[in-house]
Amino acid sequence: MRGNLRRPGTAATDRPGLRTGLRWKLSAAIALVGALVAIALSLVVHNAARVSMLDNARDLADERVLIAQRNYELSDRPNFPNIKIDDPELPRALRAKVERGRRATYVSDLRDGEPDIWAAVPVKGGHVLSLHTGFTDRSTDILNDLDQALVIGSIAVVLGGSALGVLIGGPLSRRLRKAAAAANRVARGEPDVRVRDAIGGVVRDETDDLARAVDAMADALQERLEAERRVTADIAHELRTPVTGLLTAAELLPPGRPTELVLDRAKAMRTLVEDVLEVARLDGASERAELQDIMLGEFVSRRVAAKDPTVEVRVVHESEVTTDPRRLERVLFNLLANAARHGKPPIQVSVEGRVIRVRDHGPGFPGHLLADGPSRFRTGSSDRSGRGHGLGLTIAAGQARVMGARLTFRNVRPAGAPEDVPAEGAVAVLWLPEHAPTNTGSYPMLP
Template sequence: MPEPDAPPPAAETAEFPLSTPSRYRAGFVFRVALLASAVFMSVALVFSALVWWRLGDFVAARTDQEIEQEVIEQRANFAAGGVERVAEQARVLEDSGERARLLIQLRERDGTLIAGPRLNFGSPPPPGWSEAAARPPWAHGRIPFRILTARLPDGRRLVVARDVREDRNIVAALSRDVMLGGLLAAALSLAAGWFVSRRIARRLAAVNTAVVQVMEGDLSGRLPLSGSGDELDRLLRLINAMLERLESLMVGLRRVSDDIAHDLRTPLTRLRQRTEAALERPRDQTLDRKEFEGIALEADTILETFAALLRIGQVEAGARMAAFQRFDLSAALAETCDTYEPILADAGGLLETRIAPGLELFGDRLLVEQCVVNLFENALRHGGPSPHVELSAHRRDGVVEVVVRDHGPGIPREELSRVFERFYRLDRSRSSHGSGLGLSLAAAVMRLHGGRIMLDNAQPGLQAVLTFPAARQ
């Protein structure tokens, strides 16, 4: 077990130490960039080998075609002028010396040379295609030749040999250029991969800093966006939305906790004092019953306040959005009015309604009904001895408006903006029953539904206008 006074272990946090090359090389981003560069280099090398192979085939095919064409021409010469004509062509090419790329030999059936240069093949070329190095009289060394030995109609052999030094030099030069281009492209890809990985690593380092800030309790921190709109930006935008949601939840929780700690302290203290006073005085059944009924009423008020605070916290945190669905607002308002019409009649009042049919909303029906109920309760409590309440609902310009109006004294204009604060009550209302949370809950419900609530003095009375976005048809 650790010592009682031992300091708690430090929280582990991920870091991106860009200034440490060894740790940078071990980073995931750099490994990905290196892998991408290796793949690109492999592709470049394979492409170079393919180009070299295809280029060699092309040059060889062109050479063979040239030799075959020469064989066809010499057979035509033989048909036109016999052996003398072919021998003459062989001498012409021989006299061209080093400039001649094609050489012709005329040989007997046994391979003995009749006409043409002595190329010193070592042995007569076999019939068909072959390759051999030879040393013409004008050359200082042996030269590679591509050779085709064909049979003439009289049985003699026609040997056509082509110097392939230039072809091989072309293939070698092009292959070298392609290889150098591939290596250059691979080097550029490695440099580009390094640059991109450094850029991503810097962005991740900034994200790491912001995440550490959030882990340390500062929920106002947000992950930085580059503004490029790439996949990483979209991911970070979603994370920021999650952080905003988390911050709103924590703020709501802190607010509810503060409200419970501060605003329930006075009624709880008063409840304790009344209980202690009842316990200290001599027992009297009538007085005790009256006192305990008052204590029970005080406890009910505290429980109602506590429940209202929790509901406001849930609404402001958006916890009730999971219950959103399309519902018939007209029917919901009619049911609420049916409930309160006899209550107002018993109080000597009147309820007038004008509800357009077919109004629909997308939201939480119970919360919307609670919002309207709170307005009815305010109208009952502050509408005078014979409360007269009017409710109308209609659709206009893509929104649904619900208007609740009473004929009471209204609210002083300087206090209209404060009645939505929690536990705020007008001076004339402090002696009446209530917690001062009804309008706070109504405002939270409207914000949850993307709407708004507005209060105004109707002279006489107070008018509350609830504006909801209408459900899409």
């Protein structure tokens, strides 16, 4: 069976990219809404203040032109500041209203944005008495001060909204991150981890509902997996006795080709039953490593030479390791058997420090198994007969996990060659840990 443990960075979700925390998104949303509200209110307040000041200025101009009208009717001449008779610059719209015998005011905006205020009234002799003033400096200063206050207030609202978003989103973001970390630990096979306990706190919100749902799902999956493991182990255990009897009976048959075929199939069935029992034990997470100190290069050289003298062993760098020799031998032999069954010679084994590499020169691991990793009863071969039962690498990965090691797989291609170029071989790499697990399954504490 060919397979692979997914390497970091190969999944779409592992690709580097811009990630923004929930609290920053919430802060940005509150700040944006605050900015929009502040801008809208500033515009409304500015326009309302400007209209109010213009109304006051028009009322003042209207009062002044009434006083000027009374003075003109008494003295026949304008004796009030900025009063003119028949001013040629009088706006046409205002002149039209006055010619109809009405007193009126008029506001026009100049090019610099400052308003121009007019007031006019008809007087005797068919003349038009008008007053022309601008927006007072005091009103302009008041409006500028108001605009400045609105800008400062808007900035304060945005900053306050950002701070409020961080304060609100911070605890929620931390709870979600703790929940995600705990869920990842559950996914990695730590059944005792509970998301609700990981997030802690006394706040009851949607994160509590999410945590309880994840915990319930993890418990249900764990129960289902445990039930399947027990069924598999029970079936395999019950098959051991009849398979052993079948093998014994086959050995009593008279010599010949039929006897050889029966013996071969009986031995294959016994191997399958033993492998299924081993997988069930590994799935139960009750296996513990029995540690010894060994010289890794010497150990691998002796074991490989006893298993298959044709395999080339190269010790690049010798290293003393603390591991379980029986499980290490099991992993090594399974990798060699997998290379012999699915690859092509020469098969090479190299030892470099704590790393063991097993390479063949066959067609490489199938792509779908490189993506999904070792899978039981899946060989990656279109013809399953005579090609094994797909438990070899599953057992190797399980035994490596018990030792605290990591087992990875890859195909060998020329440098820079695309994925569609046929592989030149397959490499299985066993990474032994620097600090092996204890016989209780835990890892020693570093001083």
